[in-house]
Amino acid sequence: MGFGSGAVCSINLNTALDREQRARYQDPGVIRDLLDTCRTIAMVGLSADRQKASYFVASYLRYEGYRVIPVNPRGGEILGERVYPDLLSIPDQVDLVDVFRPASECPSIVDEAIALHAKAVWTQLRIVNFEAAEKALAAGLKVVMDRCVKMEHGRYGGSLHWAGMNTEIITARKPLRLP
């Protein structure tokens, strides 16, 4: 991965958070660092339905080289990975917990993420729970809230640009490695 060092022109990303909250829960430095260093992502609420947003995110991330472990009480298998009923049942090291569940479920998911020694908790678009976010931060986890992992990966990795979207990345520097 090469997520670059160019400055980010933060002008108009759609979010429910205000400027101060964005600085705390959507720090571009934290986002790039997580995309660069996390390899295993537990997706809480990943659906087996091929046309659901969570399935799009999971298949995208899988192709981009991440291991995606599904967490869903329905069990079974999604994208070739066993589905676990909860985070604590996952036997392997999890770097990032990605949340596709309603905001009200965030506190218990954060408790499990802390117990699992995950590096970070990330909640998808419009999933905002400050209490849960603060609890994760206090436990030393990184937090990203109200952002999509796929969109952010596409933004810094360059592919979202192909779709004509405003990545807000401004730089005159040549990338060091191929994206």
Place this chain on the structure above:
Amino acid sequence: MSSHNTRTFGFETRMLHAGHIPDAVVGARAVPIYQTTSYVFNDADYAAQLFELKQYGNIYTRISNPTTAVFEERIASLENGTGAVAVASGMAAQFVTFMTLLAPGDEIVASAQLYGGSVTQMTHTLKKLSIRVHYVDPTQVDHWAKAITPKTKALYGETVGNPRGSILDLDALSDLARAHRIPLIVDNTFGTPYLCRPIDWGASIVVHSATKFIGGHGNSIAGVVIDSGTFDYGRFPTIADPSPSYHGLRFYDTFGHYGFLMKVRAETVRDTGACISPMNSFLLIQGLETLSLRMERHVANAMAVARFLHDHPRVASVSYAGLPDHPDHERAKKYLPKGPGAVFAFDLKPGAGDAREAGRKFIESLQIFSHLANVGDARSLVIHPASTTHQQLSDEELRLGGVSPSMIRLSIGLETLEDLLWDLDQALSAVST
């Protein structure tokens, strides 16, 4: 590597840099022209994922192209939008917007003072698709409100109306649109993002004929659709409902604030084929790189020409919102403080002869102004709308659109101001001799 690299870059910096990172291998500083129809896939799995929209990437230039993507991201950045889709023309931009948002039986409320081609597209072509348009006086917000019915799915107007220079009340209309949970679509062709950014005033979607000031040199036909990313399409059936052409994909649920544009690109532009040529995208990028400089000179020259004509004994009236006696002058100061564009109309004073004949003689006497059907060229342009651009309109549409038989429309270019004034003066003298 945290907040120290977060900076809000200025408009001019983004004019030059947004959307283009120098290529990792070659390092080309100018944007390369990817004159290719298609793109080799990494592998079979990747190809399948691209077609399912599970990956962002290039398949075919009818849908996306790397040169075009630079133009799209750059104009999106300048308009403070979340993204953009570039198409073959301004007419295509508004058509793909309507085709993406609307279904048979839906209605639009639109300004009566629009480019003549926009009016014919809405009145006749959209009618064939069972979409009805109600035209209203753009300056009367209560007229817009009264024309909205439960079937209304969008409001449509031009930042600066063509050709009378009326200024859209973006604040009031975006409030009205929000109250009805419908998008406000603004054609910002005459404004350009340098003079006005409708999204900053609450517009949901901005369209452009990029042929005009964005390209700026009269060499390429092009259009672009920009989405603010702020409109909630959750209850908007055409964007929120499962799409039969993508195995039931819900664009808004899956792509969030990119949903509308993803649907424009992956469905409407794919199916209508109204794509832009990579070469034209390259020329538009060249235009954008000097947009602010050109617009400053365009509006300075336009203001001086408008004042000159206003005081000229052979001119009856000048419709430029930069002049204090224009009915929308205050609104122009609010929404376009740098100047209300460089396209405006004026009427010759009625003489002894026929008004149309006087207009013809005036246009044929000009030496520097080019007589043609375009605006927003670096060169100054002139036309007689009643017999050309607005010719297909009925008398009633002409009256509503503010087009009189004696009206002359100018697009003020970047020439030496004194030469433009000289040319207009000598042509006005020729009319009365």
